[in-house]
Amino acid sequence: MLEARELLGPTSGTKEQNRRKLIIEIMIKADQQSRLAQRLGVSGASVSTAVADLAAEGTVEVETGRKGGVVRLPETRGVALGIDLGFRRVAVIARPVDRAFDSVDPQIEIEGANHGFPRLLPQLESMIRAAVRSTGQELEDVVSAGLAVPRMIDPRSGRFTTPVLPPWSDVDDPAASLGRLLGVRVAVDNDANLGAMAEQTYGLDKPLETVVYIKASTGVGAGIMIGDKLLRGERGMAGEIGHLTIERDGQVCLCGGRGCLDTLVGAEALTGQVRRAGRRDYRPPDSLGLLIGLAQQGDAACRRILNDAGRTLGFALAQLCNLVNPRLVVLGGELAGAQEIVIDPCRQELERFALAGTVTDGTRFELRTSGLNALAEAHGALILGLRARQQDHPGDGASGGVVSN
Secondary structure (H helix, E strand, C coil): EEEEEHHCCCCCCCHHHHHHHHHHHHHCCCCHHHHHHHHHHHHHHHHHHHHHHHHHHHEEECCCCCCEEEEEECCCCCEEEEEECCCCCCEEEEEECCCCCCCCCEEEECCHHHHHHHHHHHHHHHHHHHHHHCCCCCHHHHEEEEEECCCCCCCCCCCCCCCCCCCCCCCCCCCHHHHHHCCCEEEEEHHHHHHHHHHHCCCCCCCCCCCEEEECCCEEECCCCCCCEEEECCCCCCCCHHHCCCCCCCEECCCCECCCCCHHHHHHHHHHHHHHHCCCCCCCCCCHHHHHHHHHHCCCHHHHHHHHHHHHHHHHHHHHHHCCCCCCCEEEEEHHHHHHHHHHHHHHHHHCCCCHHCCCCCCEEEEEEEECCCCHHHHHHHHHHHHHHHHCCCHCCCCCCCCCC
């Protein structure tokens, strides 16, 4: 049996570094050689040569019997971790590096970072241990880990970008805390960014030029993939659609702005609308999930509130589509659970306010909900963690910075 730690060990020279990058991409997703070359941004010939060498020594296996066979790892010991640390929900996935992306038994808890990271840490450690045990391996076999958080992350330092918004504080460094537990560097990035990375890698048969992933739960964020690259911006603040001003004289937002999208379609804004609409004998839902459940059962107030949220979101997405002109927009997060109650009015407003050429051609644009079963962010975190192993000394001493993909 191969050992992932040895495959990902220190390298000397460009050839060995490129070989390790190829092995990492195979760990992320077994794929055809042409797709691996595309993901790595190198020529098909160089990948073909490297695969032939790796196959000859037994490090990879190539599917036979058809042109462009899939390249995968043989039985290999080692586990990759992906952690989605949301405000009201935590998901942890652990996957053996020689298995398909959906070979996971996720650990999910409904208490998140909204009560503070120090309080959550013991529970998170327990979830990580349980997830790793489900693979039949041990914590010592973890070779990579990535973390998704619902805030802006500076891509150079791996720390929260100012202003650091609640429930986080300037001293919080969840990647470093988890790194001490695991004994590996934990790479960290914004959750919507990692959702976009997962959709591009696992949610499609083949990559598209421009993919936007919308994480809509407690707040709203956008992850933007341009080819195989994430658009992060200079300080990791690209895609903060939740702080796009929709109502100039609207409610004040945590960020200090007024009338932000978050104040209109975030979970607290929507459940607050239900409470204000309630009668004396009406027990309003205290979470977005319950609100969605009532709407799907026919509750008129909840259904109207979600319809309106879809329209507001569609108006905001129209501005994004005019700027980025994506091929695909994927709605994820808790709000995506409302399905057509939100998606249909969202599509109507997109077609009303976006340039017609960006959204009306069904062969050149698609809006849909995520098919990754609410684990898009965790899958993206797992990808990020593996790609952080592309360098011998990733992050140059930073406590968990993101890496270029």
